[in-house]
Amino acid sequence: MNKRIAPHKLNFDTGWAYSPAPESIxxxxxxxxxxxxxxxxxxxPKAGKYFNTINPANEKVLARVAxxxxxxxxRAVNAARGAYDNIWSKMxxxxxxxxxxxxxxxxxxxxxxxxxxxxxxxxxxxxxxxDVDIPLAAAHFFYYAGWADKLNYAFPCRTPQSLGxxxxxxxxxxxxxxxxxxxxxxxxxxxxVVLKPAETTPLTALKLAEVIEAxxxxxxxxxxxxxxxxxxxxxxxxxxVNKIAFTGSTNVGRIIQHALAGTDKKYTLELGGKAANIIFxxxxxxxxxxxxxxxxxxxxxxxxxxxxxxxxxxxxxxxxVFKLKERMQTLIVGDPLDKNTDIxxxxxxxxxxRINAYLDLGQEEGAEMFQCGGKNPDKGYWCQPTLxxxxxxxxxxxxxxxxxxxxAIQTFRTLDEAVAKANNTQYGLSGGIWTDKGAxxxxxxxxxxxxxxxxxxxxxxxxxxxxxxxxxxxVGREGGMHGLSAYLDLH
Amino acid sequence: MDKTVxxxxxxxxxxxxxxxSSAAKxxxxxxxxxxxxxxxxxxxxxxxxxxxxxxxxxxxRYFTLADTKGNIAANMCRASRKDFRxxxxxxxxxxxxxxxxxxxxxxxxxxxxxxxxxxxxxxxVTELKLMGLDKxxxxxxxxxxxxxxxxxxxxxxxxxxxxxxxxPVASSHFxxxxxxxxxxxxxxxxQESALLGFVEAIAPVIAGGNTAIALASExxxxxxxSFAEVLHSxxxxxxxxxxxxxxxxxxxxxxxxxxxxxAIIANGDDASEIKMIQEQAANNxxxxxxxxxxxxxDPYQIIDVQETKTTWHPIGG
Numbered sequence: 171m172n173k174r175i176a177p178h179k180l181n182f183d184t185g186w187a188y189s190p191a192p193e194s195i196x197x198x199x200x201x202x203x204x205x206x207x208x209x210x211x212x213x214x215p216k217a218g219k220y221f222n223t224i225n226p227a228n229e230k231v232l233a234r235v236a237x238x239x240x241x242x243x244x245r246a247v248n249a250a251r252g253a254y255d256n257i258w259s260k261m262x263x264x265x266x267x268x269x270x271x272x273x274x275x276x277x278x279x280x281x282x283x284x285x286x287x288x289x290x291x292x293x294x295x296x297x298x299x300x301d302v303d304i305p306l307a308a309a310h311f312f313y314y315a316g317w318a319d320k321l322n323y324a325f326p327c328r329t330p331q332s333l334g335x336x337x338x339x340x341x342x343x344x345x346x347x348x349x350x351x352x353x354x355x356x357x358x359x360x361x362x363v364v365l366k367p368a369e370t371t372p373l374t375a376l377k378l379a380e381v382i383e384a385x386x387x388x389x390x391x392x393x394x395x396x397x398x399x400x401x402x403x404x405x406x407x408x409x410x411v412n413k414i415a416f417t418g419s420t421n422v423g424r425i426i427q428h429a430l431a432g433t434d435k436k437y438t439l440e441l442g443g444k445a446a447n448i449i450f451x452x453x454x455x456x457x458x459x460x461x462x463x464x465x466x467x468x469x470x471x472x473x474x475x476x477x478x479x480x481x482x483x484x485x486x487x488x489x490x491v492f493k494l495k496e497r498m499q500t501l502i503v504g505d506p507l508d509k510n511t512d513i514x515x516x517x518x519x520x521x522x523x524r525i526n527a528y529l530d531l532g533q534e535e536g537a538e539m540f541q542c543g544g545k546n547p548d549k550g551y552w553c554q555p556t557l558x559x560x561x562x563x564x565x566x567x568x569x570x571x572x573x574x575x576x577x578a579i580q581t582f583r584t585l586d587e588a589v590a591k592a593n594n595t596q597y598g599l600s601g602g603i604w605t606d607k608g609a610x611x612x613x614x615x616x617x618x619x620x621x622x623x624x625x626x627x628x629x630x631x632x633x634x635x636x637x638x639x640x641x642x643x644x645v646g647r648e649g650g651m652h653g654l655s656a657y658l659d660l661h
Numbered sequence: 662m663d664k665t666v667x668x669x670x671x672x673x674x675x676x677x678x679x680x681x682s683s684a685a686k687x688x689x690x691x692x693x694x695x696x697x698x699x700x701x702x703x704x705x706x707x708x709x710x711x712x713x714x715x716x717x718x719x720x721x722r723y724f725t726l727a728d729t730k731g732n733i734a735a736n737m738c739r740a741s742r743k744d745f746r747x748x749x750x751x752x753x754x755x756x757x758x759x760x761x762x763x764x765x766x767x768x769x770x771x772x773x774x775x776x777x778x779x780x781x782x783x784x785x786v787t788e789l790k791l792m793g794l795d796k797x798x799x800x801x802x803x804x805x806x807x808x809x810x811x812x813x814x815x816x817x818x819x820x821x822x823x824x825x826x827x828x829p830v831a832s833s834h835f836x837x838x839x840x841x842x843x844x845x846x847x848x849x850x851x852q853e854s855a856l857l858g859f860v861e862a863i864a865p866v867i868a869g870g871n872t873a874i875a876l877a878s879e880x881x882x883x884x885x886x887s888f889a890e891v892l893h894s895x896x897x898x899x900x901x902x903x904x905x906x907x908x909x910x911x912x913x914x915x916x917x918x919x920x921x922x923x924a925i926i927a928n929g930d931d932a933s934e935i936k937m938i939q940e941q942a943a944n945n946x947x948x949x950x951x952x953x954x955x956x957x958x959d960p961y962q963i964i965d966v967q968e969t970k971t972t973w974h975p976i977g978g
Contacts, residue, residue: 309831326823327959420946427943432936439946596945615972616761616841623972632830636838636971641923642946647969650828652838660961 188502191509193296198286200373203234206242206396207379209249210389216241221398223372226293227506227515227550235372238395243364243404246393250335250362251410253390258362259332267318270357272385273378274311277304277346280381284374288346289506291373293515293551294469296507306631307350310649313633314354317654321359324651330658332360333436334412337405340375341418342368342517343472343573347631349375351648352415353392354633359657361413364393364405370518372396403429411435413657417474419571420597420642427645438646438656440474440638442571443599446592447477447628448614450585451485453604457626459493462577465602465628467501467555470513471575472521474643475600477628479568480579481588487581491559498555499542513575516551525553525574532558532567537578563594571597585610589617598640602628621647707735707882709744709906710889712751713899718744724908726883729793737882740907742915745874748903749921752845752872755900760842760870764818771814771868774895775807781891782807785856788883792855806857812958813868820869820960824967833976840967842870843948844923847916849876849909851928851955856884858955862928863902865962871924874903876916882906910934917941917949924948924966928955 203220205212219237224230238246258266277284284307285300294303321330336356340348345367356363367375379394395401399422406414406429416426417440430437447465449458465477482490506514516522533539537558546552555575561568568578582588592601601618603611603625611625621639624630631637636652638644646656708715720741728734738744759767778785782803789799821840828836846866851858855878866873877885889904905912913934917925918941927938930953942949950965 328961423946424943427946428940431939431943432932441946611974615970619844621968621970623970625972625974627834627973627975630830630832630834630973632828632832632836634828635830635836635973636826636828636969638969640843640968645946645948650838650971651826652969 188510190505192505193286193289193507193509195286195290195507198283200233200287204236204372204376204396206236206238206246207376207382207392207394208242208246209252209393210383210387212379213245215239221369223291223370225290225550226370226517227290227547229549232291233373235376235396238366238397238401240404242395243401243408246364246395247335247337247405247408247410249390249393250364253388254332254334254362257388258391259360263319263321263360266357266360267315269385269387270311270315270318270354273381273387274308274315276381276384277308277311277378280377281305281308284346284377286507287373287377289514292342292345292371293506293517295511295514297509297511298469302631303344303347306633307346310347310350310633311354314358317355318358318360321654321658324654325658325660328660330359330654330660333657333659334361335410336361336363336413336415336657337408337411338363338365338415339402339405339418340365340367342371343469343474345371346374346378348417349378351417355648355653356415356657357391359654361657362391364395364411366395366397366402366405369396369398406430413437415656416440423644436656438638438648439644440646440648441599441642441644443474443476443597443639443643444479444569444571444595445475445477445597445600445602445620446479446481446618447602448481448588448592448604449483449486449490450588450603450605450607450610451483452606452610453486453626454606455486455489455493458604459490459497461602461604461626461628462490462494463497463501466577467513467575468629470516470553472517472573473629474571475622475629475637477600477602478572478577479592480577481591482579482581483588484581484583491557491579494557495540495542498557501542501555503544503552503554504547513555516553516574519551521573522551522553525572525576528567528570528572528574528576529556532561532565532576532578535561535565535567537561537565537567563591569595585614589614593617593619596642599638599643600624705887707737707886707906709738709740710886710892710902710904711744711748712754712903713893715889718907719747720744728791734791735883737886737906740876740905740912742912744905744907745912745915746919748874748905749845749847749919751900751903752874753921755872755898756842756844758898759867759872759901762870764821767868767870768814768817770896771810771817771864774891774897775810775814777891777895778803778807778810778888784887785884788887789856792881792883802854802857806860809857809861809958810864813864813963816960816963817868820963823960824964828971830973834973835976836971836973838969838971840869840964841970843966843968844871845921846871846873846924846926846966847875847919847922848873849913849916849925849927849929850878850885852878852880854878854955855881856888858928859885859888861955861958862926865958866926866966867897867901869963869967871966872901874905874916874922876909876912877904877906879907879909913938914941917947918944920945922947924950926950926952926966928952930954
């Protein structure tokens with residue numbers, strides 16, 4: 171073992187316990203029941219069906235939300251079409267922009283409330299909801315608001331035209347942020363929207379509907395439909411939708427791309443990933459270990475661009491794994507509303523089942539599993555941060571997206587081997603490089619076939635920064651100037 | 662054109678095409694007897710172009726191409742799905758080298774292709790005339806093709822500047838987005854415009870550092886196959902462009918479904934074929950570019966087969 175390793179194992183069992191530091195929730199308003207937001211009004215679903223959304227940290231029901239059926243989708247698309255034809259496409263772009271600025275400002279004003287709801291509905295630590303999800307969502311609206319009257323500058327020798335009605339289907343890992351990623355550029359480019367939040371995390375999208383109401387957006391410009399996969403399918407297959415934007419699994423993305431064949435609907439797909447996070451021997455190891463923790467344990471690993479494969483240069487592998495295991499013992503798994511919590515609740519029972527199946531599978535395939543052995547709360551869905559070592563490239567825990575706090579660790583000797591292993595996947599969403607050598611960053615960064623490269627950092631996001639995948643990780647980019655083209659006709 | 666014409670009295674192996682002189686008008690399909698005083702022409706065998714070589718189709722199949730007078734112009738290789746797979750392997754192997762070549766070098770090679778085409782212009786005019794174009798139209802198509810190549814040669818080191826960005830992120834990071842080629846691209850060339858349509862389809866693809874497998878116009882494949890000879894003498898590395906001739910309705914599905922092809926460009930407006938291509942492409946989330954009609958050359962056709970890569974690095978230390 172390398173001499174740089176601390177000679178003594180750190181002892182965290184010192185009697186110093188963290189006192190609970192729960193975020194107060196008395197300022198948050200969640201209604202018992204939410205209807206669909208269509209044409210600027212909250213309306214009951216035609217079939218009268220509702221389903222529960224629960225807090226995955228204690229399995230208690232938070233609210234009942236409407237199940238939108240095909241008729242409701244039709245109403246929403248008609249509302250969006252009407253708003254597009256009569257108001258939004260005729261509005262001066264600068265005025266359009268001002269509405270979007272208003273949304274950004276109201277989200278900022280109500281940020282604390284949004285953060286709490288995001289945490290209780292989805293299970294993510296309040297620290298992350300407060301510091302990442304909600305501020306970035308507001309920033310996204312603020313960024314794209316300013317594009318509304320500047321689109322001609324983004325595409326030389328083209329006259330950008332809006333598309334019409336955009337159908338948008340978003341996942342449960344960053345509910346409000348994904349809504350912002352979808353709605354903000356769509357509106358800035360002059361389109362109207364029918365958005366479906368994920369089944370398990372509908373609440374912040376419904377709160378966003380309240381914000382849109384408060385911002386006085388013309389009725390029908392944004393419509394929000396809650397429901398399950400059948401609602402999403404009805405949006406994808408609706409004849410009067412001009413564009414589909416989807417974030418979710420590669421399998422569902424494939425189904426959507428297939429369903430859109432033969433139509434003139436434009437689409438962007440932001441799908442799965444299995445990113446390699448590469449640590450070279452010359453990296454700042456402590457910093458890299460922090461980066462690994464952020465790469466795979468951020469948001470319980472429910473991140474499409476998570477660094478779920480760690481590739482460590484052989485000469486520092488023991489040191490990295492030792493330090494990583496030490497660091498993992500300091501991670502607090504528990505109440506998402508506690509400000510000390512690092513790893514919150516797994517989003518749903520179904521997702522927990524999926525992750526646990528991979529934990530079994532990894533061991534069956536012969537990998538060594540490591541967990542710190544912390545105790546999970548009695549109620550709710552929990553997964554301790556997990557490492558797999560002694561894995562082969564062919565193992566399913568190395569090849570498949572687990573979408574949980576589970577890291578597969580491999581080693582390499584040469585740069586070429588690292589690149590070959592990193593690229594040995596059907597995915598290509600992101601990648602990480604840890605080295606002190608600038609030249610190596612450019613070299614390896616150019617060779618990794620992925621849409622986002624984090625060098626000596628990981629899991630950073632910004633509205634100005636284009637995001638999206640190569641290969642089976644998706645089609646198109648969201649964010650930045652490049653994200654505009656997804657919502658425009660440039661011919 | 663009757664695709665089911667059989668090779669009468671000839672073994673498939675020897676069914677190499679012969680371009681006939683327009684003076685010869687045989688009643689039957691046999692080879693024309695030249696007038697006693699003239700020299701017997703040496704006609705060209707039209708073959709495939711895979712990995713920088715000129716193989717016949719592995720399938721041994723062919724189809725007959727007639728000129729405007731109904732005479733046999735050539736026996737073309739009827740490429741198989743296996744030929745296509747071989748071509749994908751070649752294109753994949755060539756990808757890293759070509760994508761990693763400097764923009765300046767790619768520009769020079771595209772310009773070199775234009776130079777070689779200019780030098781052989783007469784050959785292409787002859788082939789276009791054989792397929793029915795008058796001399797002026799044929800000359801115009803050849804010169805337009807040369808100019809198209811020069812146009813894209815000039816873009817190789819400019820589109821990255823026009824379409825890349827440095828992104829002003831709020832955190833303390835340097836963040837920039839550059840373009841990289843999408844990978845291996847399959848191309849179904851237009852049926853009409855045998856030369857210009859073909860080159861317009863492939864030039865922006867290779868200008869951007871991709872490698873390609875292109876299916877020549879089925880109705881008029883002569884120029885595309887002869888264009889392989891131009892490529893072959895232009896320092897284009899083996900495998901960067903692979904050219905097949907064959908039946909589009911037989912090969913289009915393979916072009917769209919192959920799991921190691923990253924994008925497909927389909928020129929044409931057949932609605933059922935477009936739907937089939939889009940469905941098959943979903944297997945590996947392939948990028949699909951449909952061009953229902955000819956569009957003027959522009960850098961957006963390079964961008965159609967580019968990926969945006971965004972890199973973050975902390976500022977500090």
